[in-house]
Amino acid sequence: xxxxxxxxxxxxxxxxxxxxxxxxxxxxxxxxxxxxxxxxxxxxxxxxxxxxxxxxxxxxxxxxxxxxxxxxxxxxxxxxxxxxxxxxxxxxxxxxxxxxxxxxxx
Amino acid sequence: xxxxxxxxxxxxxxxxxxxxxxxxxxxxxxxxxxxxxxxxxxxxxxxxxxxxxxxxxxxxxxxxxxxxxxxxxxxxxxxxxxxxxxxxxxxxxxxxxxxxxxxxxxxxxxxxxxxxxxxxxxxxxxxxxxxxxxxxxxxxxxxx
Numbered sequence: 001x002x003x004x005x006x007x008x009x010x011x012x013x014x015x016x017x018x019x020x021x022x023x024x025x026x027x028x029x030x031x032x033x034x035x036x037x038x039x040x041x042x043x044x045x046x047x048x049x050x051x052x053x054x055x056x057x058x059x060x061x062x063x064x065x066x067x068x069x070x071x072x073x074x075x076x077x078x079x080x081x082x083x084x085x086x087x088x089x090x091x092x093x094x095x096x097x098x099x100x101x102x103x104x105x106x
Numbered sequence: 107x108x109x110x111x112x113x114x115x116x117x118x119x120x121x122x123x124x125x126x127x128x129x130x131x132x133x134x135x136x137x138x139x140x141x142x143x144x145x146x147x148x149x150x151x152x153x154x155x156x157x158x159x160x161x162x163x164x165x166x167x168x169x170x171x172x173x174x175x176x177x178x179x180x181x182x183x184x185x186x187x188x189x190x191x192x193x194x195x196x197x198x199x200x201x202x203x204x205x206x207x208x209x210x211x212x213x214x215x216x217x218x219x220x221x222x223x224x225x226x227x228x229x230x231x232x233x234x235x236x237x238x239x240x241x242x243x244x245x246x247x248x249x250x
Contacts, residue, residue, distance in 0.1 A: 017207035030216070032193045057203025059211075066189060066197040066216050068167040068247075074212035077205050 002026060002097045006087060011104045012079040020051065020058070023072045024089055024097065030065035046071055046091035053103075054083035079105045131195040133222075136188050139195035140226055143186045144234040149226065153177060153235040154185070156225035160239065165217040165247040172225045173210040174235075181230045182209040191221040192247075216247035 007021040024046065031043025045065055051058040058077045077085075082105045089097045131139075140149065157171040174182050187197040200211050209227070220242045227235045 030193070052203070053205045056205045058205040059203060060201045062196075062199040062201075064196040064198060065194055066192050068214040068216050072212075072214050074171075075200065076207040076210065078207040080205070 002089070002095075004087070004097070004099050006099060006101060008085060008101045008103060011106055014079060014081075014105050016079045017076050018079055019074065019076045020085070021072070021074045022049075022051070022087055023070055024049075025070055026089075026091070026095075028063075028065070028067055028069045028071060032065065044092050044095075046089050046095065048090040049073060050088050051075070051077070052086050053077055054081065058085075079103075081105055131190060131192055133190050136190050136195040136224065139188055140186075140224065140236075143184075143188075143199070143226060144228060145232075147228075147232055147234045149234050149236045151236060151238075154225050154227040154237045156187070156223060156237045156239050158223060158239055158241060160241055162217060162241050162243045164245050165219075165243045166245070167214045168217050168241075169212065169214050170223075171210065171212040172227075173208075174227045177209075177229060179207055179209050182227055183230050184228045185209065185211060186226050186228075187215070188224045188226065189215075189217070189221055190223075192216065192218045197223075217241065217243045218246050219243055 003025040005023040009018050012018050026046050029041055029044040033041050035041045046063050049061040059075050085101045085103055087099045153174055153176055155173050162168050172185050184201045186199040188195050189197055197215050198213055223239050225237045
C-alpha cells in the first residue's frame, strides 16, 4: 500500500472554498534514467489522479514524467454539503490507490 | 575478410544506436503539445499566472503554482503546464469539475535544464491564455 498525506479541514462552512493538499509516496521513475547496468530504467509513474466530492468531480489531473517523485498536488474545492471526499490515483504496472475522507459542512 | 568487415559494420551500427542521445523535447515539440491542449485556438498572453523560482537550485523538485485571475472560477475548464527542454513537453494537466473552486493549483516538477515553462489555461468559451517564464536550473534533475 502506498502511503499518502492528505490535508482536509475537518469542518467547514457552507459555500466556503477549502484547499486540499495531497501527497502520495511514489518514485515516479521517469523512464529516461539509466541504471547502474547501463540500461534504461523502465517507466513507473502515476498517470492519473482524481478527486470527487459525493461522486461529483473536483479535479482530474493527468501527470507526466516531469512530475517530481512523491507527487504533490494542491487544489481547492467548493463546500456545498457534508459527505465523502474520494481521492484516487492510477499509474503504470496496474498501480491503483484510493483514499476517502469524511467532511462536515455546517 | 568480408566476414570481419561485416562484423565491424555491425559493431559500428550497434555503437551508433547506443550513442544516440535520448529524444528531447524541443520548442517545436512544445508548440505541438500546446496545440494538442488548446485544439488550435490562438494563445493570448494574460489572465493566467505561473509562479516559479526563476533561479532553481535543484531541478529534481521545483514547486510551481498556477493561478487564473480576473475570470469567474466556473469559466476555467482546464490548466496545463508545458516545458521546452525536458525529454517530454507535457508536465501536468488539471481538468476542473463542478465541485472545483478557485483555479489555483500547485505541484512539484522536475526540470532537466534551463528552459522556458509555459502555463496555459483553457476557458469555457474556448479561448486560451498563456504565461511564459524563463528559468535557470543549476542542478538538473537526474533524467539521463
